[in-house]
Amino acid sequence: MIGFPVFPDHDEPGRQGHGEAATRASVESALHAAADLDAEEITVGVLGSYVILDGFVRRRGDVERAVAVAESIVGRGYVHSRLLRR
Secondary structure, three states: OOOOOOOOOOOOOOOHHHHHHHHHHHHHHHHHHOOOOOOOOEEEEEEOOEEEEEEEEOOOOHHHHHHHHHHHHHOOOOEEEEEEEO
């Protein structure tokens, strides 16, 4: 597993905008760094404490892999997937 920093207080009042930007950038970087995942059509959003993955993947198992990569950044249970397989 790729080692990236976790952002446990990314909701901290007064720093939320910066925390959201840092969280989004970290998740995007991790998705694009995953050699076994084509993340070209995945969009990362942040809504409060949650990361939202939107877009499309091509291979079986890529939805689960993308969620696992994102959860490695923000923690289990903080990722909502709206990914569809083409």
